[in-house]
Amino acid sequence: MKTLFKSMCVAFVLTVIFSFLPxxxxxxxxxxxxxxxxxxxxxxxxxxxxLKLLVRDEITKECKDIFSxxxxxxxxxxxxxxxxxxxxxTAENVIREQGKDYSVSVNLCKEYFNTRYxxxxxxPAGKYTALQIKIGEANGENxxxxxxxxxxxxxxADYESFTxxxxxxxxDVVSSGNKYEFKFKIVEAVSxxxxxxxF
Numbered sequence: 001m002k003t004l005f006k007s008m009c010v011a012f013v014l015t016v017i018f019s020f021l022p023x024x025x026x027x028x029x030x031x032x033x034x035x036x037x038x039x040x041x042x043x044x045x046x047x048x049x050x051l052k053l054l055v056r057d058e059i060t061k062e063c064k065d066i067f068s069x070x071x072x073x074x075x076x077x078x079x080x081x082x083x084x085x086x087x088x089x090t091a092e093n094v095i096r097e098q099g100k101d102y103s104v105s106v107n108l109c110k111e112y113f114n115t116r117y118x119x120x121x122x123x124p125a126g127k128y129t130a131l132q133i134k135i136g137e138a139n140g141e142n143x144x145x146x147x148x149x150x151x152x153x154x155x156x157a158d159y160e161s162f163t164x165x166x167x168x169x170x171x172d173v174v175s176s177g178n179k180y181e182f183k184f185k186i187v188e189a190v191s192x193x194x195x196x197x198x199f
Contacts, residue, residue: 026169031126033166035076035148037063038111039133041140042102048140051098055091055135056143060152062090063131067148073129076148080108080131091133102136118145121162121174 037059041052066083070076080087088106095102111130116123123146131147145152149162163171 026167026173028126029167030124030170030173031128033073033170034123034128034146035073035080036111036113036123036128036130036144037133037147037152038113038130038142038144040135040138040142042100042136042138043140045140048135051095051100051102052135052140052143054098055094055133056145058090058094059087059133060145060147062087063147063152064150067150070148073148077108077129084108087131087133091135095135100136105132105134105138107132107134113144116144121146123174 037056039052039056039059042048062083066079066086067076070079084106088104091104091106095104109130109132110127111132112127113123113125113130115125130144146162149164149166163175166174
């Protein structure tokens with residue numbers, strides 16, 4: 001009886017693992033197909049949080065123009081690197097217009113994100129390429145969105161543009177709502193383990 005129970009447990013665990021692997025693969029593919037925007041506010045004061053959103057508004061306008069012809073993540077990354085000075089100047093101008101003298105750093109980097117929700121879109125945990133903008137001390141709550149494919153404004157047109165650029169399986173994952181909540185938690189747990197060990 002004990003042997004049968006152990007066999008059933010092993011079979012159950014293996015079934016769960018193998019059913020999860022395709023989902024994990026889709027999530028990993030997503031991290032390689034998306035460019036995210038990550039803006040870190042100077043602090044959590046109301047003034048600094050408002051400033052962060054003003055910077056966001058101008059940066060997303062610039063990026064819509066910059067990425068208008070991009071048809072791949074690699075091209076979006078190349079365009080980002082070519083326009084780093086422009087993006088930094090845009091952020092600095094907004095900050096000066098608001099009477100602040102905070103420094104601004106703009107970097108294209110790999111960043112780890114937990115599972116994030118953006119309207120009806122769910123982005124699984126993992127390491128993504130991100131345009132990271134730090135305002136001043138960068139100690140405040142952050143703001144993020146997807147720059148490529150475009151999903152920063154949150155309109156239905158942005159949503160359609162975003163999902164059209166993804167594979168059917170990727171589109172299903174990001175549009176799933178709570179359908180895959182348990183699997184998202186597993187992805188996050190696995191990603192946290194890899195992050196802990198420096199992968």
